[in-house]
Amino acid sequence: MRTVLVVDTHPDLWDMIRDAFEGTSDTTVLCTESGQDAARMIRDLPLALVIASVNVPDMSGYEVAKIAAEFDVPVLMMSGDLLAQDTLGQAGYLHVRKPFRLHELLGLAEVAMSSPSINIAQTLAGDARLAAVEAATLAEEVGAF
Numbered sequence: 001m002r003t004v005l006v007v008d009t010h011p012d013l014w015d016m017i018r019d020a021f022e023g024t025s026d027t028t029v030l031c032t033e034s035g036q037d038a039a040r041m042i043r044d045l046p047l048a049l050v051i052a053s054v055n056v057p058d059m060s061g062y063e064v065a066k067i068a069a070e071f072d073v074p075v076l077m078m079s080g081d082l083l084a085q086d087t088l089g090q091a092g093y094l095h096v097r098k099p100f101r102l103h104e105l106l107g108l109a110e111v112a113m114s115s116p117s118i119n120i121a122q123t124l125a126g127d128a129r130l131a132a133v134e135a136a137t138l139a140e141e142v143g144a145f
Contacts, residue, residue, distance in 0.1 A: 002048035004109070006031045007038040007056050007064055008078070017051065020102045021109075035059030039067050047073045049113050051105075053098075054079040054088070065093065066127045074112040074119040076105075083137065090133045093126040094119060 006017050014031035021027040032038050035058035050068040052061040065075040079085050080098035088095040096105050112119040
């Protein structure tokens with residue numbers, strides 16, 4: 001049995017993801033909207049995957065992803081914000097764009113869980129690039145004014 005943690009502020013999305021995973025595999029899905037709660041669960045539970053939205057209360061999804069990677073848990077990021085989607089792509093995080101099709105989410109989740117060491121290295125590298133990507137984006141925005 002695998003356990004997946006979903007970190008997002010939309011309970012309807014929790015239900016959709018839970019139904020998709022539990023209907024197709026031997027997976028339990030836990031959900032929280034709090035970055036702090038997610039960090040505690042990552043430290044305390046054996047997780048197969050963390051699916052984290054960029055924008056969650058208490059701490060950013062990027063911070064949640066870094067903690068997960070530091071505890072050897074693969075990560076799939078998600079966002080509906082266009083700027084955050086660009087940042088995720090430029091930094092190199094494995095991510096899905098909201099709204100998404102369930103088969104897309106499940107496929108990317110399987111990629112992350114089937115090659116955890118690659119995903120964890122990718123997440124940590126993304127974290128290392130994140131500040132530079134955000135600084136470049138800010139410079140572009142300031143230059144546009």
